[in-house]
Amino acid sequence: MRSGRHFLQIPGPTNTPDRILRAMHRAVMDHRGPEFAELGQSVLRDLKSVFQTKNRVVIYPASGTGAWEAALVNVLTPGDQVLMYETGQFATLWKNMAAKLGFDPIFMQGDWRTGANAEAIGAQLAADGGHRIKAVCMVHNDTATGITSDIAAVRDAMDDANHPALLMVDTISSLGSINFRTDAWGVDVVVAGSQKGLMLPPGLSFNAVSEKAWAACEAGGDRRSYWDWRDMAGPNDQGFFPYTPATTLLYGLREALDMLSEEGLEAVFARHARHAEATRCAVEAWGLEILAVNAAERSNALTAVLMPDNKGADALRAEILDSFDMSLGTGLNKVADRVFRIGHLGDFNDLMLMGTLSGVEMGMIRAQVAHQTGGAQAALEYLAAHAL
Ligand SMILES: *Cc1c(COP(=O)(O)O)cnc(C)c1O
Numbered sequence: 300m301r302s303g304r305h306f307l308q309i310p311g312p313t314n315t316p317d318r319i320l321r322a323m324h325r326a327v328m329d330h331r332g333p334e335f336a337e338l339g340q341s342v343l344r345d346l347k348s349v350f351q352t353k354n355r356v357v358i359y360p361a362s363g364t365g366a367w368e369a370a371l372v373n374v375l376t377p378g379d380q381v382l383m384y385e386t387g388q389f390a391t392l393w394k395n396m397a398a399k400l401g402f403d404p405i406f407m408q409g410d411w412r413t414g415a416n417a418e419a420i421g422a423q424l425a426a427d428g429g430h431r432i433k434a435v436c437m438v439h440n441d442t443a444t445g446i447t448s449d450i451a452a453v454r455d456a457m458d459d460a461n462h463p464a465l466l467m468v469d470t471i472s473s474l475g476s477i478n479f480r481t482d483a484w485g486v487d488v489v490v491a492g493s494q495k496g497l498m499l500p501p502g503l504s505f506n507a508v509s510e511k512a513w514a515a516c517e518a519g520g521d522r523r524s525y526w527d528w529r530d531m532a533g534p535n536d537q538g539f540f541p542y543t544p545a546t547t548l549l550y551g552l553r554e555a556l557d558m559l560s561e562e563g564l565e566a567v568f569a570r571h572a573r574h575a576e577a578t579r580c581a582v583e584a585w586g587l588e589i590l591a592v593n594a595a596e597r598s599n600a601l602t603a604v605l606m607p608d609n610k611g612a613d614a615l616r617a618e619i620l621d622s623f624d625m626s627l628g629t630g631l632n633k634v635a636d637r638v639f640r641i642g643h644l645g646d647f648n649d650l651m652l653m654g655t656l657s658g659v660e661m662g663m664i665r666a667q668v669a670h671q672t673g674g675a676q677a678a679l680e681y682l683a684a685h686a687l
Pocket residue numbers: 311362363364365389438440441442469470471472492501
C-alpha cells in the first residue's frame with residue numbers, strides 16, 4: 300500500500316484526468332444503434348479541429364503502431380521508396396516497420412541530438428529525378444530523444460524540390476500538446492494515438508488523410524484489410540465503423556475533445572511550452588545537459604536529460620520510483636541508461652510539475668548523482684514570474 304497519488308511522468312501514457320475516467324465509466328452501448336451514431340459522428344467531426352484539418356480523420360481500435368502501419372499500407376505499393384529521418388527510436392521503429400512490410404526505406408542518418416534536417420531532405424529529393432520516393436515519413440516529436448522537428452520546413456523543402464511524394468507525419472506524442480497544423484503544412488497523412496496529448500488510456504489511434512493521400516489509397520496501396528481507409532468512409536459518414544469500435548474509449552475521446560476545446564488549443568500549446576521551459580530551467584540549474592542540442596528543437600512535451608557521467612539513468616529512475624512513487628521515462632536503444640525522460644504533457648499543471656521536479660531532485664540526492672542544487676527552485680521562480 301502506498302498512500303497518495305502515483306506520479307506517472309513518463310511521456311505517455313499520460314495521466315488520464317478524472318473527467319475522462321468518469322466519462323468512460325458507463326455501460327457499453329450498441330455500436331450499431333442510433334445513440335452510438337451520434338457519438339461516432341460527433342467525435343469524427345470534432346477531431347478535425349484538433350488535427351487542424353478539414354479532411355477525414357480515421358479512428359482505429361489500436362495502439363499508435365497500428366496507425367503507422369495503416370499510413371504505409373494504404374498508400375504504398377511493395378518496393379516503393381520512402382524517405383525517413385533518424386530523429387530517435389520512434390523514427391527507427393517506423394523505418395523498421397516499413398522494411399518489414401516490403402517497402403524500401405531510405406533512412407537518413409541522424410545523431411539523436413538534432414531534428415530532421417530539411418535542407419538535406421530537400422537535396423535527397425532533388426536527386427530523385429525519377430520520383431521513386433513515394434512518401435516522406437517524419438516523426439514530429441520523437442519521444443525517445445525529446446526532439447521536435449520543423450515539419451513546415453520539410454514541406455517547404457519538398458515544394459522547393461518540386462517533388463510529388465506524400466508527406467506523412469507521426470504526431471503521436473505531439474498532437475494536443477505541441478502545435479501541429481495538418482492542412483497549413485500540407486501534411487498528407489497524420490498518425491496519432493490516444494494516450495499522450497489526448498490524455499486517454501492507450502487503445503485508439505488515428506490517421507488524418509488528405510485528398511491526395513485518399514486518391515493514392517483508391518488508386519493503389521498494399522494488401523490491407525483491417526487498416527483499409529476505404530472501408531471506413533461509408534460507415535463513418537453515418538457515425539458507424541466497419542467493425543466493433545472501442546466504444547468505451549470513444550466516450551473518453553468525446554470528453555477529451557470537450558476539455559481541449561474548453562481550454563482552447565492555443566492555451567493548451569502555451570501551457571505545454573511554459574511547463575517545458577520551467578523544466579529546462581531546472582535542468583540548467585542542476586548543471587545537467589538536455590539531449591536535444593538546438594534550443595528550437597527542444598520538445599514541449601518531454602525533456603530527455605543526459606546523466607552527468609553518461610550512465611546510471613535506470614538506477615536513478617528506480618530510486619525515484621521506490622522512494623517517491625514516480626515513474627520517469629527510460630532511455631531507449633542508443634541512449635539506454637544514459638538519459639531519463641521527464642514527461643510534462645497531457646493533463647498537467649504547475650504543482651504537478653513542481654512535484655515532478657522535486658522528485659527528480661530528491662532522487663538525485665538519494666542516488667548521489669552529481670548535480671548542483673536549486674533546479675526545482677529555478678523552475679518555481681520561472682513559473683511564478685511567467686503566470687499564464
Ligand atoms: C508512443 C509513440 C509511438 C508508439 O505508439 P504505441 O501506442 O506504443 O504503439 C510511436 N511514435 C511516437 C512518436 C510515440 O511517442
